[in-house]
Amino acid sequence: MHDVIISGGGPVGLFLGTLLRQSGVDVLVLEKRAQRSNHSRAIGIHPPSLAALESIGVAAPLIAQGVKIHNGMARTRGADLAGLSFSGGRAAHPFVLAVPQSVTESVLEERLQAQGPGALVRGAQVLHAYDDGRQVTVSARVRRSEPDRGIEQDRGIGQDRQSGQIGQDRELGQGRQDGQVETGFSARLLVAADGARSGLRSQLGVATFNRNYPDTYLMGDFHDDTGDGSTAVLHLEPGGIVESFPLPGDVRRWVVHTDSLCVRPNAGSLAQLIRARTGAVVDSGTNSMLSAFTVRARLARRLIHGRVALIGDAAHEISPIGGQGMNLGWLDAAELAPIITAALDGKPSSGALQAFEQRRQRAARQAVRQAHLNMALGRPLPPAIMTMRNCTLARLIAVPAVHDFVARRFTMQ
Numbered sequence: 495m496h497d498v499i500i501s502g503g504g505p506v507g508l509f510l511g512t513l514l515r516q517s518g519v520d521v522l523v524l525e526k527r528a529q530r531s532n533h534s535r536a537i538g539i540h541p542p543s544l545a546a547l548e549s550i551g552v553a554a555p556l557i558a559q560g561v562k563i564h565n566g567m568a569r570t571r572g573a574d575l576a577g578l579s580f581s582g583g584r585a586a587h588p589f590v591l592a593v594p595q596s597v598t599e600s601v602l603e604e605r606l607q608a609q610g611p612g613a614l615v616r617g618a619q620v621l622h623a624y625d626d627g628r629q630v631t632v633s634a635r636v637r638r639s640e641p642d643r644g645i646e647q648d649r650g651i652g653q654d655r656q657s658g659q660i661g662q663d664r665e666l667g668q669g670r671q672d673g674q675v676e677t678g679f680s681a682r683l684l685v686a687a688d689g690a691r692s693g694l695r696s697q698l699g700v701a702t703f704n705r706n707y708p709d710t711y712l713m714g715d716f717h718d719d720t721g722d723g724s725t726a727v728l729h730l731e732p733g734g735i736v737e738s739f740p741l742p743g744d745v746r747r748w749v750v751h752t753d754s755l756c757v758r759p760n761a762g763s764l765a766q767l768i769r770a771r772t773g774a775v776v777d778s779g780t781n782s783m784l785s786a787f788t789v790r791a792r793l794a795r796r797l798i799h800g801r802v803a804l805i806g807d808a809a810h811e812i813s814p815i816g817g818q819g820m821n822l823g824w825l826d827a828a829e830l831a832p833i834i835t836a837a838l839d840g841k842p843s844s845g846a847l848q849a850f851e852q853r854r855q856r857a858a859r860q861a862v863r864q865a866h867l868n869m870a871l872g873r874p875l876p877p878a879i880m881t882m883r884n885c886t887l888a889r890l891i892a893v894p895a896v897h898d899f900v901a902r903r904f905t906m907q
Contacts, residue, residue: 495680496522497838499632501620501694502687503527505536505595506806506823508602508614510685512550513831515609519838522679523606524634526619526688530603535595535785537739537747538563538817540906541585546828552601553587559601560593561740566726566904568891570884572773575730576891578901590726590905592741595820621676623684623694625800630684635676683834684802687823690792692808698799707789707813709869710755714764717780718746728872730887731771732880735872737815738774747783748776749815751872756786789813789869791862797851803830810858813865815872821906822861826854864903 498514500507503525511523539547539556547553566578581588606613617637624631686694695702718740720727729736734751741747750767761781768776792811797804806823813819829850837843875883890896 495629495682496520497681498522498683498685498834499524499630499679499681500685500687501623501632502689502806502808503603503614503616504687504689504806505598505602505820506827507685507687508599508606509547509550509824510687510805510827510831511613512552512602512606512609513827514834515606515613516550517831517835519835521610521613522681523614524618524620524632524679525614525616528617528637530596530599532596536598536814536817536820537592537594537741538821539591539593539598540817540821541580541583541587541589542906543821543824544587544591545585546824548586549828550605552605555601556593556598557587557591559597559742560591561724561742562589563592563724563726563740564589565724566728567722568728568730568884568887569772570730570880575884576888578891578897578904580901580905582898582901583907585905585907590817592726592739594741597742617674620688620694622697623802625684625802627800629680629682630801632679632681632684633676634679635674637674682801682838685830685834686802686804686808687806687827688808690807690811692804694802695794695804695808698802700799700804701795703791703793703795705791707791707869709789709813709815709873710752711749711787711789711815712752712756712759712764712767713747713749713783713785713787714759714761714781715741715745715747715783716761716765716776716778718744719777720746720774722746729772730871730880730884732875732877733771734874736768736771737872745782751874752786753874755788759784759786787814789815791865793855793858793862797854798847803834803847805830805854809854810861812858812861813869816861816865816868816904818861818865818906822858825857829854861906 497520500511500523503523511521514521544553564581568575619635622633724740727738737749739747761778765776765778768774794804794809797809805826833846
């Protein structure tokens, strides 16, 4: 029996697990991936998230390994159009931090393991959950890690406390070393942080609001020869937006709006698109990541279901354009953690959970609206209309109040 089980050991699940663990909560994080992915996905950490991450002591190591983006620049046809400064306001960290998600997950996992060794179990895929009103029982398929050690020796998984036997565990694999067992866990509370394709959300029958967008993008990381340094650049071009963001190690991420989804993307075609629209020359031989993707929004109509809470992408899938999704999940976790701690201490929680659900749904809807505007800004336009639109944007951004408002929105402040 644990206090809390978290399904999903991505950035959001790891952060919540560490928050709870440092408050003395017995947490078990189940992650279906046997190893961390090296694929760099979300890269932007906004000021409110840096403040939240500071509470568990990981802001400093992340900042040490990232790039501080203090400024953004809108550019068209090779000419600077309007600049944004993220250094205003009262944020303790007045910048957006660019760091690969693989680094973020590594730092978070290391912190969780320091707080509670063995709190994270990899290779554990949650299959079902049953809430009887007093506790939640979770069924998971767990990978055996060693050939001659019983699962019960690792964490007491499925162990009968009187006989010491595995009990109802059922071996699924062919060999002991790479086999799997299906076993049960129990906890007072369960948090689903298992991503946009959340199995727990589906099992619970939580309805969602869904919207598919027509926008498609091609994204890749290349060696940075632009000379733009730590500035994020938005190229507003008639053929569609081209975004570029600095990453550590003289790398720059490029995101290009495409006419349709690239079924077989390659670095050469992305480099050609970048050059055709912006004039920037990108060496395709330095490509280290490549991805083509579509965009959708999915909002869960309920975040609290009995003793189960949904956070992160399981609760709200947001367009990656604008980099809000991971940050939104961290802010979910930061608000939920003290409610969980209070509930475990026997304090009334129904009102706090209801308020949490309302606030986080409101934040998700705002993020969806912001992402919608970001995507609309990047769609192709006839050259004459694009010129008029860009000139209007430049005049507006030159107004200090508008500049500050836009900067706050882009940094989720």
